[in-house]
Amino acid sequence: MRSLLSLCAAVFTLVLFTSAAARPAVAQARAATFERRVIHIVNAVRLDNGLRPLAFCERLTRAAQVHTSDLVRRGLLDHDSGDGTPFDRRLRGFVRARAVGETLAAVRGARDAAATVVELWMASPPHRAVLLSSAFRRIGVAREAGPIGSVPALVITADFASG
Numbered sequence: 001m002r003s004l005l006s007l008c009a010a011v012f013t014l015v016l017f018t019s020a021a022a023r024p025a026v027a028q029a030r031a032a033t034f035e036r037r038v039i040h041i042v043n044a045v046r047l048d049n050g051l052r053p054l055a056f057c058e059r060l061t062r063a064a065q066v067h068t069s070d071l072v073r074r075g076l077l078d079h080d081s082g083d084g085t086p087f088d089r090r091l092r093g094f095v096r097a098r099a100v101g102e103t104l105a106a107v108r109g110a111r112d113a114a115a116t117v118v119e120l121w122m123a124s125p126p127h128r129a130v131l132l133s134s135a136f137r138r139i140g141v142a143r144e145a146g147p148i149g150s151v152p153a154l155v156i157t158a159d160f161a162s163g
Helices: 025-030 033-048 058-074 087-092 113-123 125-131
Strands: 100-107 138-148 151-161
Touching (some): 033 113, 033 125, 033 138, 033 151, 058 138, 087 100, 100 113, 113 125
Antiparallel strands (some): 100 151
16 A cells, blocks of 8 residues: 555535636646646546546646645645635636636655545545536646645645636
8 A cells, every 4th residue: 555644635625617718738748747747647537537638727737836835834735725715716816717626635655646646536526526527627736845744745736627
């Protein structure tokens, strides 16, 4: 069994409405390798489940980076910002979207952290619902190493939005 901190995700919040058009996936090349791998694995899972792939979104990536840094600074996993801003309002500060979602994870000692985190999300019904939502068209992913509590971990945020 892999050594994992745990999937301490307090997510379970998914706001669904309808969608519009997605940004081109070509921009995904600008994402870092780890983030590209997470997006690739998420899209493979979506395709396996009859859904269209998500397009890389720089603004969602920026939202995920800001939030991940905040989580590491605070040493905890929480969808709300340090100032108490709910995740849906925080995300809408970066992108216009009717539907937004977020998944969080902290992993430790995983040989392939990108695959591990997607496996963990898929094993959790609320996270699975976010990954497999047909409302979403865009994704941004960020990661940062830092402690959650007193345990060193790789903290990952994936933010999702409709078109």
